[in-house]
Amino acid sequence: MSDPFALFIAPFGEFLFMRHALAACLALALGCGPVGMLLVLRRMSLMGDALSHAVLPGAAVGFLLSGLSLYAMTIGGAVAGLLVALIAGAVSRCTTLREDASFAALYLVAIAVGVLIISMRGTSIDLIHVLFGTILAVDDPALILVAAIATLTLFTLALIYRPLIVECFDPDFLRSVGGHGGAMHSIFLVLVVLNLVAGFTALGTLMAVGMLMLPAAAAHFWGRHFWSASLIAVVIAFFSGYSGLLLSFHCNLPSGPAIILVAGCCYAFSLLFGAKGSLLSRYRSGPHLTG
Secondary structure, eight states: OOSHHHHHTHHHHHOHHHHHHHHHHHHHHHHHHHHHHHHHHTTOHHHHHHHHHHTHHHHHHHHHHHSSOHHHHHHHHHHHHHHHHHHHHHHHHHSSSOHHHHHHHHHHHHHHHHHHHHHHHSOHHHHHHHHHOOGGGOOHHHHHHHHHHHHHHHHHHHHHHHHHHHHHHOHHHHHHTTOOHHHHHHHHHHHHHHHHHHHHHHHHHHHHHHHHHHHHHHHTTTOSSHHHHHHHHHHHHHHHHHHHHHHHHHHTOOHHHHHHHHHHHHHHHHHHHOSSSSHHHHHHHOOOOOO
């Protein structure tokens, strides 16, 4: 196994399931990179985690009705995620409870309901499949679904890029010029849910948010503008998928956790050595004098 080709390329040339998994990682990276960066910019990172768990009861209902059917679980997960987002927004508008607190409360209930529904009919293997995913089992329909969501995400972001960025930094200005900030926020939440559903089909509900948030958090330490940081997040996400698949193949490890572990290592490296705001850059800038 000393041949670099055998180590880094041969698994994808020899096995169709590895090529499918790598293509799914690329599609996930393209969709999750910019969406994750927007979550970081809007300080909604934990909301992404909450929404990733919110899709579970819908996916569980799809499982209860149709077994491990991709389309039933995907539609159920998307409906559940959007419903939780709408309810959390309504609660924050009608009460004094902030939106992040509403999401936290609803996602805890959602994940409990989802686990209970799956346990009613499925086995522990089914539960592990839903929670942690099986990216090595991605087939053509799943790959088409993930690619379609990535394409829709990039197209939508290109259309609403300016108002979405303005709404991140100055929502009052956007409202004053009739920019429909509420609509931009709602469209963005839909994109978050769709990308979490795409990640769910490959990585499961517990791992999907890792592909969304870890590359974006790592890219925050390198990129100085939104699109440069988004591109770096895409590269980190794809590198994590590629390296995680190789790690799982050669070391006989579960693929989903291996991918997220590599993304976590990229985040740790960026936190220490990144070009912007990292521990190293702050150390080099020296102490800040005040007064």
